Amino acid sequence: MLALEHGDPLEEAVYCEVMFDAATSGEIPEHRDFIREKGIPFLDAHGVKVTVLRSSMTYLDSFYRVVQRGAAAGKLNSWPLCGRCCIQRDCKLPPITAYQNTLGPDTVQYIGYACDEQERLMRLDGGKKVSLLAKYRVSEADAAALCKRAGLYSPIYKFTSRNGCFFCPNATRKELRHLYDHHPDLWAKLLALQQAPNKATERFNRTQRIDEIDMGFQWEDRQCSLFDPNNYT
Numbered sequence: 469m470l471a472l473e474h475g476d477p478l479e480e481a482v483y484c485e486v487m488f489d490a491a492t493s494g495e496i497p498e499h500r501d502f503i504r505e506k507g508i509p510f511l512d513a514h515g516v517k518v519t520v521l522r523s524s525m526t527y528l529d530s531f532y533r534v535v536q537r538g539a540a541a542g543k544l545n546s547w548p549l550c551g552r553c554c555i556q557r558d559c560k561l562p563p564i565t566a567y568q569n570t571l572g573p574d575t576v577q578y579i580g581y582a583c584d585e586q587e588r589l590m591r592l593d594g595g596k597k598v599s600l601l602a603k604y605r606v607s608e609a610d611a612a613a614l615c616k617r618a619g620l621y622s623p624i625y626k627f628t629s630r631n632g633c634f635f636c637p638n639a640t641r642k643e644l645r646h647l648y649d650h651h652p653d654l655w656a657k658l659l660a661l662q663q664a665p666n667k668a669t670e671r672f673n674r675t676q677r678i679d680e681i682d683m684g685f686q687w688e689d690r691q692c693s694l695f696d697p698n699n700y701t
């Protein structure tokens with residue numbers, strides 16, 4: 469939107485969709501629909517070419533990959549680790565890097581770091597990655613307001629302050645509870661993976677297995693129903 473408003477060069481928008489399996493997006497469904505139904509049509513309507521990339525490697529391919537080296541050799545790669553997520557490395561970055569390599573060496577990439585994200589801005593390598601939010605002094609709060617005004621504010625911000633894959637090991641408890649409550653089909657897919665034998669790690673996130681998280685949610689539901697006056701005559 470800033471590029472369009474200020475006339476900065478904008479040849480295309482590139483989106484890499486991480487997939488859970490060949491048919492299931494890794495995006496939170498509300499965000500997946502927002503991208504498909506709002507984001508891409510907005511760019512189309514403004515004459516911006518949209519390129520959608522997907523890796524041939526899915527989350528499940530990564531999960532069932534047999535580790536070749538190190539202490540976990542011979543085991544299933546299984547759950548991605550907090551702080552060292554292999555999905556970024558295996559499913560997200562390779563298609564982006566391969567696509568970038570097809571473009572000219574002078575191609576500039578716009579990065580969505582706001583002007584009040586100083587630490588992240590320091591990491592931009594001079595020239596090839598540019599933040600238009602910093603250039604036009606737009607803060608995180610301003611960016612949210614801009615998106616809301618344009619009808620381009622993802623609905624996921626109703627229940628989380630961050631976005632990530634639905635299987636993200638960094639997901640907050642609130643995000644996991646949202647998945648459990650509103651997308652039981654996806655939750656069931658994750659829960660089923662706990663049955664896979666010989667995993668490099670049993671933990672879904674830093675502290676818990678997915679079945680432990682599931683049991684915690686079930687326990688919460690039972691407590692709520694015990695104290696629900698509608699359950700008593």
Ligand code: SF4
Nearest residue numbers: 553555556632633636
């Ligand atoms: S959002 Fe989470 S699971 Fe997805 S690539 Fe990033 S760290 Fe990995």
